Amino acid sequence: MAAFLLMESAMTQSNIPMDDFVAGFSPQGLPVRGRVIRLSEGTISPILKRHAYPDHLAEILGEAVMLSALVGSGMKFDGKILAQAEGDGPVSMLVGEYTKAGGLRGYARHEPERWAWLDKVNKGEKPHMPQLFGAMGRLGLMIVYANTDLKPYQGIVPLAKGSLAQCAEDYFRQSEQVETKLRLAVQRDVTGSWRAGGMMIQKIAGDLARGDTDEGWREAEALFSTLTDEELTDPALPAPDLIYRLFHEGGVAMDSDAQVLDDICTCNRDRLVGTLQGMADESLRDMVEPDGTLKVDCQFCSRSYSIDIDEVTSAAN
Secondary structure (H helix, E strand, O other), X not given: OOEEEEOHHHHHHOOOOOOXXXXXXXXXXXXXXXXXXXXXXXXXXXXXXXOOOOHHHHHHHHHHHHHHHHHHOOOOOOEEEEEEEEOOOOEEEEEEEEEOOOEEXXXXXXXXXXXXXXXXXXXXXXXXXXXXXXXXXXXXXXXXEOOOOOOOEEEEEEOOOOOHHHHHHHHHXXXXXXXXXXXXXXXXXXXXXXXXXXXXXXXOOXXXXXXXXXXXXXXXXXXXXXXXXXXXXXXXXXXXXXXXXXXXXXXXXXXXXXXEOEXXXXXXXXXXXXXXXXXXXXXXXXXXXXOOEEEEEOOOOOXXXXXXXXXXXXXXX
């Protein structure tokens, strides 16, 4: 994988875009590999505007979308990864999805009355995960392979911490045995557009060549702890500059082939028809419109489909 060493004079020479991308990096001299993501008008803004979520819910959904991309873009597989949170609180389901081709999408389901009550209790402050998803809330990271012969893989942890990032750190520590630090930030500007930025670093285990890596990891953690939400989302602070600001003492090798991301939904008519054909005819006829069609909207992108009832009932197959 192509990479370049970030130096002060190299900031403007990289091929890293300003927004809507994810890229890897490696601080020199530290036992760390990392990934950085920036989202804006081409991705997160239309995803969050599409359903007019309450601001804090939109922020947390944006975090889930970034989490799926940060994790998925570092994996060598063809398919998609979902960061999905579920529970019995005011938010029953929230999912961010990344496909290996760079498509992103997200969706959340909540109860407006319970959300309004929680917002009142919190006096407008951002709620923590147990408040949103209840005591039984859980976070799952699911890999769905394009090769249908391979079964999906899912790891699950409780949503017991304050933020989605902290819960994801627990996932990596417990399910993958990898020490991980995550920072995810989503903000709306004065024009109503959304911006998002995130960063993830993971500890590289020690071996005979590297020796013990605990001290180096503690140094990386200390540097990472200085990162702010404002830095992650600042349009005037390019990601290479931010990474250099954090790890400038030893330099940083950053991948030059950043992946461009886009707001792309994977819904399509053929897949929907296949799903409907798997339902009982009686259930389908209860859903039929007066004109003899089934009207179905994609929860993610709000695209509407109109399908003739005769196309999906057993008599037609």
